[in-house]
Amino acid sequence: MDILNRRTECFVLWAPLSDASLDPPFLIIGSTNGNSGGFAQTARVPLVLAQDKDHLWLLDPATISPPLADGVYHYWFEVQDTSPEKRGTILVTDPLSFTVDYSVTRESNDSEILQPASVIKFRDGKLWPCDIDGTEPQKVAVPAQSGLPSNNHLVIYELPTSRAKVGNDNRGVDVDVGTFADVLALFDTQSPGSHFSGVSAVHDEAILSSLGINALELLPAADAKTKGEWGYATANYFAPDADLGSSSDLSLLVEKIHNQNIRLLTDVVMAFGHDPYGLISFDEFHIRPDQERDNPDSYQSHATGVLRDGYGGKSWRYIRMIPSYNPETGDGSALVHPSWAFHRLHLTRWMNDFGVGGLRLDSVNNIGNWDFVRSYKERAWELYNARYGGSADPSKFIVVGEELSMPISMVQGGVLNALWNEPWQGRLRASLLGESVGTDPFEWTIRKLVNCKLDDLGGANFTDGAQAVNYITSHDIEGYRKERLYNFIVSNGIYDVEKRAKLAFSLLLTSVGIPMIFAGEEFADQMDRSVDLGKKQTDPVNYSRKNDGGWRQELFGFVANLVKFRTACPALGEDDTDFFHVDQSRGGKIMAWRRGQIGEGKFPVVVVANFSDEDTPGPTYVVPNWPDQDKPGWREVSQQRHVPPEWVGREPLLQWEAKVYTRWQAQGESAK
Template sequence: MAPIFDLLERRKDKFMLWLPAGLPNARAPYLVIGTFDKGPPPTVYETNISPFIKSRHPDLWELDPKTISPPLKDNTVYHYWYEINDLSPEGLGAIQVTDPLAYTIDYRSLRSRDEHSQPASVIKFRDGKLWPCDIDGNEPGPPPIPSQDSMPQNNHMVIYELPTSWSRYKDEQQNDQDVQIDVGTFTDVLALFNAKVAGKRFAGIPAIDNQAIVAELGINALELLPAADAKPIGQWGYATANYYATDFDLGTSGELVKLVEKIHTLNTRFFTDVVMAFGHDPYVYIDFRQFHLDQNAPEEQRSPDRMQSHSNQPRDGYGGRLWRYSWPVDANAQPIVTSSYDPESGQVIDVHPSWAFHKGHLHRWMTSFGVDGLRLDSINNIANYDFIKSYKEYAWSVYNSRYPSADPSKFLVIGEELSDPLDLITSGTLNALWNESWQTRLRALLLGETANGDNFEWTVRKMVNCTLDSNHPFTDGSQSINYITSHDTEGYRKERLYNFLSNNKVYDIERRAKFAFALFLTAVGIPMIFAGEEFVDQMDRPISDKQSDPVNYERKAQDWRSRIFNYVSNMVAFRKTCPALGDDDTEFIHVDESRGGKIMAWKRGGQGQIPVVVVANFTDEDTEGTEYVIANWPDKEKSGWREVTQQRDVPAEWVGREPLMHWEVKVYTYWRA
């Protein structure tokens, strides 16, 4: 059973508003509540404006729905706001804000999504209590807890990083204005896993209607880019506004539950992306000083929250408001107030408001949606190791509560900090990091180049085995998230693989893409595929913003792209199941100095395991003659050797002797699934 989060339990019986540290307010907050009529025009008809009363707990305001007059109607969906005095730096006066704990919000209640507009919160009144519901009144329950045995271990995961909203393209000959972006939904994602689901906005597109593309790819971990509510339309959700609610444009809680239920039946873990450096949430107006930081305020010049970690740069709110992770201080840098009602325990203790708020939505997402892992965005911009560690540990406590004896290899908290400061791992702050250096090395090698000051051989060695990187020595492959491409497609050599190769005048894209994926899916570390790279999608718009060019699944139907997709899906299946690829042990057995060290071979797998041998030709020339000998081939006398990428058996007399074509990787083993 999941640990109790006190404030979330209380909101089942009453409307609740937490104002930490005795916030001074000109008047008590009010509840503004009514019923929704879709119109036109859409309208919320107000039925009541009622004042909150102070709870017996300091800093907690409450309102029993049974005391509202005229009485609320049973089994009815209501839209509501909290009316407060705006305490943001702008000071807009009395305004209506979204419930910070709202599980569902409805932007139909607004005429525009301007900076200060707040959508209505949605709740159902039934049997004298408040029940979370979708806008249609559906009350989704959490997905069933999957069998622990069915979930993949971290070191056998292949993650699929998916912007939940993607694009559709009308005609390859038309210009980029015909690319429609930000039109995907949770149901459209479900269609990628279930061929019987047509999707919502993608119904009628053969690639979605007739196939379960991602299920066919065979990945076993789905990472959705932020699925919590964000106000902007046409982006991927890195402007979180309502942390406890699913994104209104992506779909309802019930639709997300159906997606998670489906992928769990496919033995696939669910990861979600979380943005906690900055936000656009209601506490900007309700209690700015306790929750948020104004870097320009004179009293904040000595605040420990001002600067990024691992740099001398100020934190960046990217148009939002920075979250405060240390207590607000006075002119002498002394904490102002620290004791408050604790939303987690229900006790009056020293509380970091932002810490407690974020743990609350973590509890919501893990218990309501069966989250099996987390990716935390922009760790350096959060800039507080203590908070991150506390958040990570709370995530683990909720995960551990699912099973009588939880398997620690089947949950993971990943951070994005592109300088790869491994003290985030060694200190126990996080479990894993994005390995930006891996992408740098792989992309250099695809052009026959070196990277990061190493010679060619050591560029390969460190790409193959991240534990050999002296600057960032990961101690276990499950700590390193490797990627050819990520959603950060802006910047030098960050674009999609197709565009990277084209921009560097590499025209045998099919061959080079297969080469890249063979290296990628046999290297030490957890591979993460950015959606669309499995069929080498390409940019439809200029590379100017990571959020402007989501994946286009219609391209997968092209013949050469389908061949790459089939190649990748074969290698994904191998990566998930082969024991040697879940181990960190790597031995380099061949470096061909006669070719500048650009034909190399290495063995994956530790003592007692059936080895995997990878042979790679990083040159533009085929090997001469009818054979190419690897003198140190392991277990050469064993029967049953096969070449994985071509799915063929290798005759005993050809083991360790097969020729290589230019830019070719061959993967050998006698292990069988």
């Protein structure tokens, strides 16, 4: 990436503008005043337009007077505001800054012009990315492919990083802003975290290592302007969120999870932004959909005539191409999509520096441009493949899109690898109440829940389980039946939360598709603040609930057992599914199905579930047509017990219970 390479030699600003009359940008540079947050400006120097490089402004640090001494510097670019507000001369953060410092900023009541200082180190005549304290972060080492999980054996843990803890400070105020260090404490007993010293369940344990997940999805980890909470207001796309910690903190976290063969997935927001280009080159990078109704770029992709929604940010402009310097290739004057180039640039930063092993693209419908999404996905794969010298395993990298209208053609056409499977959540919630969905009878609600490939998505279907990400709950709690599982169960008048939660996880972790667990659901965390279904998840995760000494602790162990089974059992990495028993005498509410293939050397998984308020009567319940019933070694996974041959296919079921059976054993596991 040409422009990223240039940043080691010069201060660089790519500012494509149709208005050539605007003044050249200036560099405002100085240093901080210890811990006081003060800023002492040392120079204001104009940048110079690069020769034969349209719209590329450069400044050799050797030309700055007085000369820069080796050390850490804070800086902005001074530009003329090109946004619709036209505020005149304004200071902006470097759009390519790897570190930003909100303690050194130009305060404003207008959040759109809150521009933190960019941070850089000058050393040996060159510019070096660094943390605020001057540490030069190391790139994450490339993990061995052999240890990484394939997509069809992923269990994703979706974590809103800055919502990683609950507690009280000495003023009685909620302390719920976690950091990368706090996330590390969920994986490493030797890392207490920065805010977790009072939470024994985290300080003394490694909860997520115990849970057994093998993919960590951080909700937007790039810097956002919102403070004290996570959110989708991405402002500085190259920098880790200043609330969460430094590049070095994030690199350490990724190194630690890679050592446990856990992949890092990141959430990326490219439908809208709060970025400096909204001030530097507004019309080249952003669009006002309501003012350009004749422009197809103004409309969402999922519904005819629906304008794109910036949710308080500025919608990125994707259709326009302009003649300009190409920051990717270095061509001096070429036709360039400014937004395409910008997003592929920060993708390069995250892939190369932080070892990203998968991406979730937020609000694909609001991006509105499938050509760009395809380009971004293909560039992500190129970068991943290059990591392994061109011989990367495609089953160990994934780009997932969130588009709730479920346009499966995006997957079939190669625009994305997978979609969030939002209908799965609706079926799961209905099944926990014994209800069917739509016109389907209850039996088919369960069949489509267990095998998402049966779901008709506008005349097309998923063709592979790795194309669908299933979830009980996500950070998107807006709307009917989308709140946390605990709150959903209780709000429906059910007080045995443990039983329904266990059923939910039995289904999630044995169904076709990639299971995703929203942080805290593994022990049925609940929403302590008022439930506002018009907002995303705002409650902090209360990890102290995990060790309640009661049913939540039992639920965590139950889920952890099934997670480890899901990540390792070959049959659950296959899509083969066969419903071989539906008990019509009980209204079809008791069913049995097989996951995985049968035959010599095959070890299928059998699930038997009771979706009714009644236990099966008597000491036995016979399930006919049980596969491989006469073969030895059957065990019930969720309770971790051996099943005697005479009881295979004959065990009773409690109400709202699922049992998971297999003959497969993990390597090194002995038969009981």
